[in-house]
Amino acid sequence: MEQCTYLSVTQLPDVARRVRHHILSMIHASGAGHPGGSLSCVEILVTLYFREMRVSPTDPRWPDRDRFVLSKGHASATLYSVLAERGFFPVDELLTFDVIDSRLQGHVDMTKTPGVDMSTGSLGQGLSAACGMALGAKLGKQEFRVYCLLGDGESQEGQIWEAAMFAGNRALDNLTAIVDYNKVQLCGPVAQVMPLEPYTDKWRSFGWSVVEVDGHDFEQLISGFRRARETRGAPTVLVAHTVKGKGVSFMEGQAKWHSRPIADDEFERALEEIGLPQARRAFGADLLTDGAGGGKR
């Protein structure tokens, strides 16, 4: 059931544009959601699902698939959009986001949505689950890798550092964490609410290999994931420097866009800014290439 199909780097920006379009449409339609932190992690998730991870949209529970844990579970709109683009469920379903009886919950639910590997929403818990999955792969002598996206504000939770200590101690080199370091949390700049710096030093001191990347640069993300895969004896964290609300000028860097509805006129302006995707449809198999790309092992 393995589907090692990947897009070329030049195809990724158009996917990212479509994902941003979906995110804005979902949050606009539902009247609730988290635009800022959803827009900041678009390139990270697009790279994971279209270049890096071995997954099977036709068999979402394929036992040997790579796992992804969205520890910052409020960026659900991004994960749903990427999963729909990847073919896990119809793109049309995205507009059921947050509606009663929908498979697309406000925070991700592994029992409801095809392709979601862990339920999250209460910040700080996802990295521990990712550690358990990575340890399970080692105990079961399985080849799959585990990826976990954290928020920067989320790493104020103590459990993140319990998990960091655990992964370092267990030398979980099949685990890659990515921090969406967009520098802004609900109440204001992270540096004011509860500063994290020296942030990369913290991860290193817990036994992690650290790679800093521009979280909106596909080439850097791809090479960062490659370095993580090649690292032996330690887990890797990609500290991805990002912009909260990326792609929509009036949302960028603004704490007030962490969680709020998008008004009709704001929605129109936002769509104009991100630009219309060249093809407003899900990626078909015709556009997926058998990847000489990142995901081979």
Add this chain to the structure above:
Amino acid sequence: MSIGVRESIRDAFGDALVELGRKDPRVVVLDADLAESTRSAKFAKQFPARFIECGIAEQNMVGVAAGLASVGFVPFVTTFCVFASKRVYDQVSISVAYPRLNVKVCGAYTGLFTGKTGATHQAIEDLALMRAVPNMTVIEPIDAREAALAVRYAARTPGPVYLRIARDAYPVISDPAAEQACDAERDGGANGLPRFMKARTLADGDDVAIIAMGTMVHAALAARDALREKGVVPRVVAVSCLKPIDEAGIVEAAAETGAVVTVENHSIIGGLGGACAEVLGEQCPVPLKRVGIRDVFGESGSDADLARKYGLTADHIAQACLEVLATKAGRGGVGGSARIERAGACRREL
């Protein structure tokens, strides 16, 4: 195990984990620097590769267990009850119970009886907390034999389980036949749950039903002996599974005796007493008294002294029985005739 001999419940728990580890390579055990106390050290010794020492970091431990369960393992998480419930409540709720992951959360050292530790290590709220979590099964065995049964039952039943394991040795009184029956009733049998998971009568009587949980069944049986000398014969009913609770069994005991005393090594709020009050209030209102810790924190002391001071002895149970009898239908209590009608109605519905 022979009937009546005192056997350590936590040792039986540890031995059961080892037995399980031999049979099922998917079983893993996680502990947070308490393996000697919880007896998960027995498993660690036999299966070091499948024992995961998490250090003093229970929140991460529960999350790691959730991740392991999601990729096909059967994790048993062991620590003290206070940490397995209060310390990790959100992790158990969101990372385990919400996604219905196959994690067995095992709390050792129940209620006030925690070995002279004082209030910080006494688990008087864990049953109330765990019972409130959707998808959670809550079990407290009455003796060593049942502890082993409970481990086996938890392992083969998909989904989250909270297993409450007493520290000390108690006489083995559970039905030896239940052991084979439990294995025969692999999928819960026709009636949904294996025998040891149902409310079941340990000693007959019709004057009042003492519904007791976990190791408090032993004090309940002693209370019955004392009351018989006064001409009162209580029925003693054991409830080892607090959730899903055997509603029919509790209603039956209430309807047939007309008065109920609940007994637990836990706060009277939200545990067995709370659960029985809810069931009986809706289905079969009868006079009810709850024996348990009366909404206060405990303190250091021997188990016997703690039981005396906080109301958990056979004497306290016997006294509660006499008090509830005084208000029972047909015994001159207020509203007696109305109660007789209600109890009759419960009986007809059975």
